Amino acid sequence: MKAADADILIVPGWLDSGPDHWQSRWERNxxxxxxxxxxDWHAPQKDAWVANIVAAVDAATRPAVLVAHSLGVIAVAYATSKLAAGRVAGAFLVAPADVDNAQSWPENEGHTWPQDSFGFAPVPLAPLGFPALVLTAADDPYCSQARAQEFARAWGANFVDVGQAGHIADQSGHGPWPDGLLRFGKFLGELKG
Incomplete structure (x- = not known):
């Protein structure tokens, strides 16, 4: 599959992805x-986020490929049970946020995640039902690599360790993220339309 053969749905996480974030760049390009x-990007409600993902997939005119980051990954995991069979060709899941351990998250852009998880905890651990790739860094402050590997196994996803890359966002130097775009192209190439 090529990018032009799919509706690529960018699913940002908590606080959205700013203009320099790789997700925003991919959306533009x-x-x-x-x-x-x-x-609401600041006080996200799980059910509302899931409903918006389901609506976007339902509105897709080509096979949907989800490109999620951080809390967006967890929202996708919740949405899978509500998605019509066969509508999603695959999911590229970057730096999942471990909402079960959110009390250890650092401050983000002056915001602290409240103790109420807005319905996102616990992290769902059911198979996704479509091909997926989980990419995470060894030093991500929002999710240990062991937890990200646990998520990938439970979801039936392949796993990629991207090394020392923080939360794989523009704040960690991953605005353009050319390696991510190459990995995404390879992932797309392995999907069936």
């Missing part, structure tokens, strides 16, 4: 990409 917009 991939003609078939669109962001799944959430009503």
């Amino acid at each position: 991939l003609k078939s990409a669109a962001r799944v917009v959430q009503e």
